[in-house]
Amino acid sequence: MPTADHCITGAPMIDDREKKTILLVAALASFLVPFTGSSITVALPAIAAQFHADAVTLGWITSAYIISAAVFIVPFGRYADIIGRRKVFLAGVLIYTIASLACAFAPGDGLLIAARFVQGIGGAMLFATSLAIVTQVYGPGERGAALGIIIATVYAGLSLGPFLGGLLTDHFGWPSIFLINVPLGLLTIALTLQGVRHEWADAAGEMFDRCGAVIYGIMLFCLIYGMLLLPDSTGVAWIVVALVAGVAFAGWERKSSSPLIDLSVFADNRTFVFSNIAAMINYGATFGVGVLLSLYLQYIQGFSAESAGLILVAQPVVQMIFSPIAGRLSDRVEPRIVSTAGMALTTLGLSFFIFLTPVTPLWVIVASLMVLGLGYGLFSSPNTNAIMSSVQQKHLSIASGMNATMRSFGQLISMAIAMFCFTVFIGGETITPAIYPSLMTSVTVAFIVFTVLCLAGVAASYVRGTIHSDDA
Secondary structure: OOOEEEOOOOOOOOOHHHHHHHHHHHHHHHHHHHHHHHHHHHHHHHHHHHHOOHEEEEEEEEHHHHHHHHHHHHHHHHHHHHOOOOHHHHHHHHHHHHHHHHOOOOHHHHHEEEHHHHHHHHHHHHHHHHHHHHHHOOOOOOOHHHHHHEEEEEEEHHHHHHHHHHHHHHHHHHOOOOOOOOHHHHHHHHHHHHOOEHHHHEOOOOOOOOOHHHHHHHHHHHHHHHHHHHHHHHHHHHHEEEEEEEHHHHHHHOOOOOOOOHHHHHOOOOOHHHHHHHHHHHHHHOOOOHHHHHHHHHHHHOOOOOHHHHHHHHHHHHHHHHHHHHHHHHHOHHHHHHHHHHHHHHHHHHHHHHHOOOOOOOOHHHHHHHHHHHHHHHHHHHHHHHHHOOHHHHHHHHHHHHHHHHHHHHHHHHHHHHHHHHHOOOOOOOOOHHHHHHHHHHHHHHHHEEEHHHHHHHHHOOOOOOOOOOOO
């Protein structure tokens, strides 16, 4: 087994073969997580039937992963700067693979939620390192295209997830959607061990800010948990604790000699700040679409899990096609322009779902998903390019971690909105035909909120700065 060459600050000499291997393993890792997430959306009714779970519990099965991913991404990004991104990446793939096995054999919804939380830790380690490594080895002029490929594999996972997830659920049971991760995880580990020789540790020798990491984790966990508990009054209490922890975290980081997050990366960097805000809003407005439409298609319209998955493929297929194109375009055209156009199309696609009824024609749903996919495909790659290109090389892990955190936090906002609607209109009732009108109301109200949220995202995307010096 080849050993990894140690590299600190500065770009290591990497040949084309290793660069391609790095892109391949990063793409495989980027495929794993969205594939599982989108597979679960079509398997939720089957999981509910086996465990007699209500709509809120189903939301927690999705949200448990996102909570742990959001909490651990930034700490693992900083830890990877110190001990090496390759090491943390490999550990992340291993944890994700083992947690997938645990999910498949979970005997109840509680243990399934716990296994999903552990799976999120592995996912955090992957996303905290993969983008940073790709950005470091692919320079300006080729970075947008490389990131476009990574984003395209994310969409490939989203595309295949609903279809294969529905197929596997109908024919082999929902645990099979987790078991399929095992060979993919093992392949990623093998390719990394054999083909990636270099190590990246830009902060080698520095201390890891354990106290800052603990405060940061408490802050995010309390905020996220509180959001998911709303409208219950205890949710407000958790959010207040999060705000207090946030003040404490900012104070600690300013005094720390080796901070978890170098807050200077946010200073006078409008592109970085608003690109991250735009990413959070975009995910907040779109992540819940798969969950809502999966429940709508299977319960309200009566489709099987396999058929519902095939319908949901329409969105990520379009995203997968246009993401590399948008990524290459952002190497030449200011990402602000491309991403803002994408966000506007996303808003349009979301608005169509406000008018869903129990008898909405299938072609309308598919066409709306395609518009949504086009908008998302145009937004994501240029926005990621803007984030990663707006910071110095020593801040790549922070940029990668913040990008992934905004994605996770946006996903949680989306699930919090969906679960809020479930709680208000359905409560703790198991979904039966008598509950279908309430489910329909939940879906409609959620899409209204998503559309309004995405309108705010158009503004955030437009007011960001530029990364191409020759652009106005």
